[in-house]
Amino acid sequence: MPSSRCLLRLPHPPSSLLAAPIAPHTSTSLRHAAPFSASASQCMPAPAKKKGVTFGGPPARGTKALRIKKTVRQSTARPPAPGERRALRKRIVLSNTNALEVAGLRDATLDSLVDEAMVGKVVGLPGQVVDSLRVVEAFKVHQGWGLFRRPACLVRKETVEIGRVVAEAEEQKTTRRVVLCGERNSGKSVLLLQGLAGAFMRGWVVLNFPEAKDLTIGHTAYSPIPNTTPTQYAQRTYTANLLSQISKANASVLSALQITQSHDLPMPLQRNLTLDRLCELGARDPDIAWPIFQALWKELTAPGRPPVFMALDGLAHVMRLSAYLAPDTKPIHAHDLALVNHFVEYLSGQKQLGNGGVVMAAVSESNQPRTPALEHAPRRKQPESFLEHQLRQLKHWNPYVKGDERVIKALDGVEVLRLKGLSREEARGVMEYYAASGMLRNTVTEGFVSEKWSLAGQGIVGELERAAVRLRV
Amino acid sequence: MVLLLGVNFSEQRLVKRALETFYGIGPSVSTRIMARFSIHPTAKIRDLENKHITDLTAELTGMRIENDLRRQLRENITRLRDMGSYRGRRHAMGLPVRGQRTRTQIQTARKLNRIERRG
Numbered sequence: 018m019p020s021s022r023c024l025l026r027l028p029h030p031p032s033s034l035l036a037a038p039i040a041p042h043t044s045t046s047l048r049h050a051a052p053f054s055a056s057a058s059q060c061m062p063a064p065a066k067k068k069g070v071t072f073g074g075p076p077a078r079g080t081k082a083l084r085i086k087k088t089v090r091q092s093t094a095r096p097p098a099p100g101e102r103r104a105l106r107k108r109i110v111l112s113n114t115n116a117l118e119v120a121g122l123r124d125a126t127l128d129s130l131v132d133e134a135m136v137g138k139v140v141g142l143p144g145q146v147v148d149s150l151r152v153v154e155a156f157k158v159h160q161g162w163g164l165f166r167r168p169a170c171l172v173r174k175e176t177v178e179i180g181r182v183v184a185e186a187e188e189q190k191t192t193r194r195v196v197l198c199g200e201r202n203s204g205k206s207v208l209l210l211q212g213l214a215g216a217f218m219r220g221w222v223v224l225n226f227p228e229a230k231d232l233t234i235g236h237t238a239y240s241p242i243p244n245t246t247p248t249q250y251a252q253r254t255y256t257a258n259l260l261s262q263i264s265k266a267n268a269s270v271l272s273a274l275q276i277t278q279s280h281d282l283p284m285p286l287q288r289n290l291t292l293d294r295l296c297e298l299g300a301r302d303p304d305i306a307w308p309i310f311q312a313l314w315k316e317l318t319a320p321g322r323p324p325v326f327m328a329l330d331g332l333a334h335v336m337r338l339s340a341y342l343a344p345d346t347k348p349i350h351a352h353d354l355a356l357v358n359h360f361v362e363y364l365s366g367q368k369q370l371g372n373g374g375v376v377m378a379a380v381s382e383s384n385q386p387r388t389p390a391l392e393h394a395p396r397r398k399q400p401e402s403f404l405e406h407q408l409r410q411l412k413h414w415n416p417y418v419k420g421d422e423r424v425i426k427a428l429d430g431v432e433v434l435r436l437k438g439l440s441r442e443e444a445r446g447v448m449e450y451y452a453a454s455g456m457l458r459n460t461v462t463e464g465f466v467s468e469k470w471s472l473a474g475q476g477i478v479g480e481l482e483r484a485a486v487r488l489r490v
Numbered sequence: 491m492v493l494l495l496g497v498n499f500s501e502q503r504l505v506k507r508a509l510e511t512f513y514g515i516g517p518s519v520s521t522r523i524m525a526r527f528s529i530h531p532t533a534k535i536r537d538l539e540n541k542h543i544t545d546l547t548a549e550l551t552g553m554r555i556e557n558d559l560r561r562q563l564r565e566n567i568t569r570l571r572d573m574g575s576y577r578g579r580r581h582a583m584g585l586p587v588r589g590q591r592t593r594t595q596i597q598t599a600r601k602l603n604r605i606e607r608r609g
Contacts (some may be wrong), residue, residue, distance in 0.1 A: 157504075235530050240528045270551065284499045340531065341530065342525035342531075343525065344525060344526050345525075345527065346522050
């Protein structure tokens, strides 16, 4: 028989029997009240358990075993106002009061930018040109303008080439189309800036897209333009801002020009309205910015107007699909954005500037989006950008490589200016300028120049600046 | 503050996020709606024109969202239950519907599966 069953069968003894053996040890007074207890303390009720705290074992579900008070940091600083951090990030510093004034630094003139004798010399940018360049956002944050007393740049071989292109376009009233390529930090954006500076000095009308990325990453308002096939999209806020820049930067030129053409605009125009006032009208009201831009362009391309310089930095961003979506949720090709289309029409040579001019674009090597065609491109022996590759391939396009037809057409026949490192003479010139500014303490000798020139990947100008001025050991 | 389908949204709010607060509108639907009315992805409520707001309200009114969608969901579950299907029964019992194991890990089913499902 199993023991459990045996126990179950065991009859319970009557309570009188159990109490009987203990009772005789207790006093007679307690016998009826508490037959099990001998002392008063044992009679007291057990202390109440603390809620939520358990001893010897894991905590109950949902409760924390260890509670540590977090240190709360009390910030006394004022939080940045809206737009403050952006303003700080985009701040352009063009002067360093600690740098020395360079004795004998001459301002750039029209001649100095086309004169081969000036190659290797540093020239300052005239104050008015600096103001205009600042308005069109030609100075970039990462460039070293803030290291020296005043904005100045080196005249290099390519600067003279660009200067000649501009001069020829003015003389012959032709449209020159140039794409600047080259390694990272090789001075493409600064060369573009020199082109802009030359155009400002010549009294041209300048239109600059400082960052092509801003046009295509879907950060500004867009809307379809009715009656266009394929549908084009206007970016009203961006256009209004662009008009404001055009009006401020070219005020001296545009204020002398009045409207002569008839325009189909939503509001009537004053008869002797100047072109800078026309731009301001568009800048004030984004709703009419695009029609005003078109009106401005019609005026500028009319006979007898000054030549136009159009520039764009970061070309690869406008040579692909944009981040905007069409109503059918398909991505919009960057060339379908009205402003981009405007630029590309002139870059591709589809349209000509009536009074002559230059359309110039620079490739960015540090911020270049990947393009499907790039991945299909064959292995390249030397580092070159996708655009360069495409440009080289235009004549013998491999039919098995997937390429964007519109991009290929847009870049057909453009002049490509590939920037390489500075020559030793140019490097010496710029390093002497560093030394004269007090930013380089070493004596500029042949050996020193050679050393830095080699360190900078055979004279890549941005690296040269880094090696000589920024990284001072 | 801007009123969209009877809900007030602050000016600083992203349009995309504002749309996604409605039950039945997720990332893809909000993207589609915004593309339809040419509103850029980073637009905030304050950037919307009056035309956009009327368009959006009209679009949202015509869509099956919020209570309509919740009701449809409940109707679907009730239908399953009424015809006596296995799925209906599992819903009614608050157990997993699609053949998951019930030995452990059925918190979600316990929480959500019921005839009068919240949404």
